[in-house]
Every structure is written in structure tokens, then in C-alpha cells.
Amino acid sequence: MTERVETVESAAYCLVPQQVEIVEKRSFAPDIHSYRLRFLDPAARRCFDFLPGQFNMVYVPGVGEVAISIASDPEEEDLEHIIRIVGRTTGVIGKLEKGDILGLRGPYGTPWPLQEARWKNVLVITGGLGSAPVIGAIDYMFRRRANYGRVSVLHGVKEAADLIHRDRFEDWRREPNAEVHLTCDQPDRGWRDHVGYVTTLLDEVELDPSHRVVFMCGPEPMVVSATRALRDRGISEDRVFISIERNMKCAVGFCGHCQYGPAFVCKDGPVVPYRRIAPFFGVKGL
Amino acid sequence: MVNDLDSQWLERSALQRLRDVLHEQGYQVLGPTVRDGSIVLDEIHTVEDLPIGQRDTQSAGVYSLEPAGDERVFGVVNGPGSLKRLVFAPRESLVEVEIRGPGQAFTAKPTLPEPARIAVLGVRACDLAALAIQDRVFLNDRYPDPYYAVRRRGLFLVAVNCTRSVSTCFCTSMETGPEAREGFDLGLTELDGGFVVRAGSPAGEAILDHLALPEASAEAMLQERRDLASCAEEMQRRFDTSDLPALLYENLEHSRFEDVADRCLSCGNCTMSCPTCFCHDERDEPSLDGGTSVRVREWDSCFDRDHAQVHGMNHRPLIRDRYRQWLVHKFASWIDQFGTSGCVGCGRCITWCPVGIDPTQEIDAIRRTRR
Numbered sequence: 001m002t003e004r005v006e007t008v009e010s011a012a013y014c015l016v017p018q019q020v021e022i023v024e025k026r027s028f029a030p031d032i033h034s035y036r037l038r039f040l041d042p043a044a045r046r047c048f049d050f051l052p053g054q055f056n057m058v059y060v061p062g063v064g065e066v067a068i069s070i071a072s073d074p075e076e077e078d079l080e081h082i083i084r085i086v087g088r089t090t091g092v093i094g095k096l097e098k099g100d101i102l103g104l105r106g107p108y109g110t111p112w113p114l115q116e117a118r119w120k121n122v123l124v125i126t127g128g129l130g131s132a133p134v135i136g137a138i139d140y141m142f143r144r145r146a147n148y149g150r151v152s153v154l155h156g157v158k159e160a161a162d163l164i165h166r167d168r169f170e171d172w173r174r175e176p177n178a179e180v181h182l183t184c185d186q187p188d189r190g191w192r193d194h195v196g197y198v199t200t201l202l203d204e205v206e207l208d209p210s211h212r213v214v215f216m217c218g219p220e221p222m223v224v225s226a227t228r229a230l231r232d233r234g235i236s237e238d239r240v241f242i243s244i245e246r247n248m249k250c251a252v253g254f255c256g257h258c259q260y261g262p263a264f265v266c267k268d269g270p271v272v273p274y275r276r277i278a279p280f281f282g283v284k285g286l
Numbered sequence: 287m288v289n290d291l292d293s294q295w296l297e298r299s300a301l302q303r304l305r306d307v308l309h310e311q312g313y314q315v316l317g318p319t320v321r322d323g324s325i326v327l328d329e330i331h332t333v334e335d336l337p338i339g340q341r342d343t344q345s346a347g348v349y350s351l352e353p354a355g356d357e358r359v360f361g362v363v364n365g366p367g368s369l370k371r372l373v374f375a376p377r378e379s380l381v382e383v384e385i386r387g388p389g390q391a392f393t394a395k396p397t398l399p400e401p402a403r404i405a406v407l408g409v410r411a412c413d414l415a416a417l418a419i420q421d422r423v424f425l426n427d428r429y430p431d432p433y434y435a436v437r438r439r440g441l442f443l444v445a446v447n448c449t450r451s452v453s454t455c456f457c458t459s460m461e462t463g464p465e466a467r468e469g470f471d472l473g474l475t476e477l478d479g480g481f482v483v484r485a486g487s488p489a490g491e492a493i494l495d496h497l498a499l500p501e502a503s504a505e506a507m508l509q510e511r512r513d514l515a516s517c518a519e520e521m522q523r524r525f526d527t528s529d530l531p532a533l534l535y536e537n538l539e540h541s542r543f544e545d546v547a548d549r550c551l552s553c554g555n556c557t558m559s560c561p562t563c564f565c566h567d568e569r570d571e572p573s574l575d576g577g578t579s580v581r582v583r584e585w586d587s588c589f590d591r592d593h594a595q596v597h598g599m600n601h602r603p604l605i606r607d608r609y610r611q612w613l614v615h616k617f618a619s620w621i622d623q624f625g626t627s628g629c630v631g632c633g634r635c636i637t638w639c640p641v642g643i644d645p646t647q648e649i650d651a652i653r654r655t656r657r
Binding site (some may be wrong): 007008013014015016019022062064065092097099246249250261272285 | 588
């Protein structure tokens with residue numbers, strides 16, 4: 001029994017959702033929306049301290065909670081969440097509009113290693129909706145442009161319609177010392193970017209093995225083959241950080257659902273050094 | 287260890303006094319009681335409520351109680367339940383929410399349990415070790431759990447050192463017993479006619495002051511040493527932990543997981559009876575009119591088909607996947623997570639498995655044919 005137990009009431013309030021108002025809603029597709037959320041209680045925002053890569057439990061009273069990564073910058077007042085409608089709780093969220101109230105508790109989890117990445121060249125490799133957990137990190141680096149080296153963004157989608165927020169990718173393309181490469185493996189006639197898997201984009205960028213930090217998020221097979229392709233190009237797995245997804249219920253490391261090998265994805269992740277989970281990656285059914 | 291503490295003698299006839307003193311101090315007194323051919327923790331009003339003269343026979347998938355032919359109060363080693371339900375409630379409300387409508391403002395309040403003082407008679411060393419593990423999970427990790435903390439604070443634990451074991455016990459292999467070394471308020475060893483008793487905490491000392499007992503005789507303490515030593519020596523089950531966690535991490539694809547999956551019913555009995563398993567579900571339970579909702583936490587099991595379900599994808603769809611998750615977590619990744627094995631050697635998962643799967647044998651089988 002430790003001293004920490006003395007503050008049960010305050011500890012309990014940490015687990016209670018705060019009220020947030022939807023101040024802006026943008027739709028990328030019928031089932032993908034971005035929400036900007038503002039705390040009704042300004043004091044709640046002041047003690048809400050996060051870094052990109054962390055997530056919130058977004059709550060619909062009477063329905064349930066979902067874990068959603070934070071896409072906005074820590075300096076912005078509002079929190080941005082990009083939400084895909086896939087189940088009961090997100091189904092209700094999809095019907096809400098500007099002015100509606102949601103619940104939210106957080107922030108939880110381990111962010112991208114944005115301190116370690118300072119002064120280094122950063123390579124970002126994402127697939128499909130795997131871009132959502134990294135958007136905040138990319139914006140974060142461009143907002144603090146002098147602190148980071150070359151930022152290279154490689155993003156792959158299956159079909160052209162899967163590419164959301166193209167405007168953001170175009171904005172990044174205009175940043176100094178940055179490059180953005182988009183690819184699609186089942187393109188339609190209108191697709192003007194690269195064709196093929198995201199790993200084929202590695203031949204398009206100039207890789208500098210000595211300085212890279214790699215942020216990766218996407219389907220497991222993509223992460224496995226991208227990590228292998230990087231190793232072939234002299235970039236060690238030790239520089240690779242990935243954001244992983246598992247079933248999350250409590251977000252504070254008690255409920256057991258999000259375990260992945262020795263990691264609780266909710267607190268040891270979602271962002272983990274690839275090396276830490278490498279022995280488990282690619283093993284089916286873990 | 288034992289000799290560092292003052293040892294006193296509690297006559298068998300004075301056990302009721304101990305129960306009554308605890309009750310007078312404001313504790314609800316619980317202990318092992320016989321129900322439906324097994325043992326459950328329930329309220330003890332008189333010593334006669336305890337399973338006097340009974341003993342348990344346990345083996346893989348088998349549990350029975352029978353007369354022991356003696357008058358021992360704590361002859362039964364254990365039943366399916368442990369201290370877990372007293373600190374980590376099988377089902378409890380976390381937050382109460384008042385709802386005005388979709389997208390409308392709401393109010394949410396935590397529902398911490400009322401502090402209660404509960405004394406438990408007859409706690410075994412393995413279960414004290416399990417409680418210490420649960421403390422690490424719920425109190426000493428990044429986020430302390432307030433609901434657990436309130437319940438944990440009110441516990442007074444009267445340990446009983448084991449002088450007999452059953453065939454499923456392997457506490458000596460897990461180094462948790464048969465003698466309770468820490469984490470108790472009072473520690474008893476039952477001998478013919480009474481108990482050697484020691485305080486393990488200031489709260490325990492205060493209770494002993496009320497009882498004003500004589501010192502234990504040298505003969506009683508010698509007999510106690512002999513009984514504890516023979517219990518440890520006679521424990522049949524040995525389990526080699528020397529190559530854990532590496533053995534399991536290196537054999538995630540071992541064919542033994544398919545073999546055990548053919549026998550496993552994925553019922554979750556092992557996780558429900560395990561004194562350290564902490565998996566739980568959290569969900570909203572709205573009222574019929576939708577005006578209020580309760581965030582409920584309820585024990586869950588990694589054997590549940592939906593345990594690793596995310597939208598459009600189940601990470602552990604096969605029984606093989608789920609058995610592996612349980613075994614590798616309990617005996618390997620737990621060590622990485624909390625600096626201790628998740629197993630205390632109580633043997634409940636073996637006894638209460640309807641098909642008698644024994645994780646110590648499964649791990650031995652993997653070891654014999656390791657990659």
C-alpha cells in the first residue's frame with residue numbers, strides 16, 4: 001500500500017469523461033469525419049497535456065467509449081479527432097453535428113518520440129487510415145520547422161477513394177525541406193501519383209542511414225515488409241517506431257484487452273519501438 | 287522469518303474470541319464455508335460456520351470435500367474463490383451518468399464504493415502472494431485504481447499456514463508458500479488443540495493485545511516447524527520456472543498450442559478462479575428510458591471470443607490463440623509487465639478446468655520439444 005492511494009477521489013475523477021463541444025465537423029467521406037472538440041470547462045483544457053501519438057477515449061453517454069488518436073497540435077485550443085464510422089459508438093458520433101456535446105477522457109498512451117527525433121531526418125511511412133495517428137506528429141514537426149531535419153512522408157492507399165485529407169498532404173509538400181509521396185496499388189484513371197505498394201516508394205526518396213527516425217503506422221503486413229525493406233537499405237529496426245491498434249476498454253492498463261506480447265498498447269503504446277515487439281510481430285493470432 | 291515475531295498460543299476454544307474481537311472492532315468477519323460441495327468465502331458468526339473436520343481432495347478437473355476424521359478447523363486447503371472478489375469486484379459501477387439526449391450536455395460522477403472493514407479468516411500464503419500481485423497491477427502501476435484502493439484499505443487478513451497440500455498445489459515451485467511470510471495482519475498455524483499465532487502488522491498487534499494470549503510453548507513451535515517442513519517436502523507437484531519467460535517467447539508457434547486447443551473448451555474457468563487474473567470489460571448500461579447510464583466494470587476472460595475484437599478484425603479468433611495468450615501472459619509477459627510471474631501456484635486453474643488441462647504440464651511439454 002502506497003501513498004498514492006491517499007488520493008482516491010482525484011484518481012476517480014481522472015476516469016470520468018469531461019464534456020466537450022463539437023466546434024467544427026468536416027467530412028472526408030460518408031464514413032470518415034474530422035471533429036474539432038472544445039472543453040466546456042476551460043480549466044480541463046489547461047491541465048490536458050499531450051503530445052501527438054497519444055489518444056483519448058471519446059464517449060457517447062449511454063452508448064460507449066472509443067479510443068481515437070489526437071490529430072491536432074498541443075498548442076491549439078481545440079482537439080482534433082478523425083473518426084471512421086465502424087460500430088455502434090462511432091455510428092452515433094457520425095450523426096452528431098457542430099454544437100453537439102460528447103464526453104472525453106485522456107490523454108492516454110505513449111506519444112511519438114518527437115524529442116528523440118529533434119535535429120534528425122524523419123521518415124514517415126503510413127498505409128490507409130494509418131495516416132490518422134501520424135498527422136498530428138507531422139504537423140507538430142512543421143510547426144517547429146527549425147527543430148527537425150528533412151521530413152519525408154510516404155503514404156499508400158489501396159484505392160484512390162481511401163486517400164483522405166489530400167489537402168493536408170499538399171500543404172506538407174509545400175513545406176521547406178520536405179517531400180511527400182503518395183501511392184495507390186489499385187488506382188483509377190484519375191490517379192496521378194505513384195502506383196504500387198508503399199514500400200516501392202522507398203526507391204523514390206534519398207535515404208540517409210545515419211540520421212533517420214522512422215514513424216510507421218498501417219496494416220501489419222505493410223509494417224513487416226517496410227521494416228525489412230529499410231533494413232535492406234541500411235536503416236536499423238532500432239530507428240523504427242510504430243503505432244499499433246488493439247481492443248481498448250479502460251485505457252489505463254487494467255482491463256487486459258489491448259495486450260500485445262508484453263505491451264499494454266494503451267500505456268506502453270500506441271507508439272512502441274519496433275524492436276520491443278519485433279519477436280511478436282507477424283505471429284498470427286497474438 | 288517466523289521466529290522474528292512474537293509467537294503466542296490461541297486455544298482452539300478461543301478462536302471464537304478472535305472472531306468476536308474482530309467483529310467488535312468493526313470488521314465483518316469472513317472465512318471459508320461449505321456450500322454446494324465446495325468452499326466459498328462467507329460471513330462467519332460462530333466457529334461452527336467454518337468447515338471443521340473437512341478436507342478437500344483436488345486433482346485435474348476434480349474437487350471433493352470429505353470428513354477428515356479430525357477436528358481441524360482449517361483442514362480444507364482452498365476452494366475456487368480467492369481474495370480477488372473482495373478487492374477487484376466481479377461487477378461494479380464506475381461512473382453514473384445523467385443524460386438529457388443525444389449530443390446534449392450530461393453529468394458524470396464516479397461511484398466509489400463505501401469503505402468497508404472486512405476481516406478474512408484462513409487466508410493461504412498463495413492467496414496473499416496473489417493479493418500482492420494484484421496490488422502491483424491496480425495500485426503501483428502508472429494509474430492507481432481508486433475503486434480497488436478503497437476496498438483494499440479495509441481488509442484485515444488472518445493467514446493460516448498450510449500444513450497439508452493437495453495434488454494441484456505447487457506453491458513451493460512458485461516460492462509463495464506453504465508458509466505466509468508477509469502481507470498478513472495475523473498469521474496462524476493450526477496444531478492439535480490450537481494455533482500458534484503471530485502479528486504481521488500493527489493492526490494485528492492491536493488485536494492480539496485485546497486477546498491477551500500466552501506465549502506459544504517451545505514444543506508447539508517445534509511441532510509447527512515440523513508440520514510446515516513436511517508440507518513443503520510432501521508437495522508432489524514440481525514446476526520448473528528457470529527458463530521462463532524465454533521458453534514461451536521462443537515457442538509461440540509450438541504445435542502444443544494446437545494440441546491444447548483441441549482439449550480446451552475456452553470456458554474461462556481458469557481465469558475466473560485465478561486469484562491474479564485481472565481482465566475486465568467496461569461498458570455503458572443505460573436505463574430503459576435512456577435518462578441515466580452506468581459505466582460498469584465486470585470480470586472478463588481472455589478466453590472470451592470477443593476479447594481481442596476491434597472493428598472488422600478479431601486478433602485472436604482461435605482457441606489456440608486465446609490459450610496461448612493466457613499461458614504466455616500468466617507465465618511470461620507478466621514478468622515483463624509487473625516484475626513477477628502471474629502465477630502463485632494455487633492450482634485452481636488445474637482443479638477447476640472441466641477437462642483437466644494443467645498449465646504446468648503444458649509448459650513441460652513445450653520444454654521437452656522446444657525449438
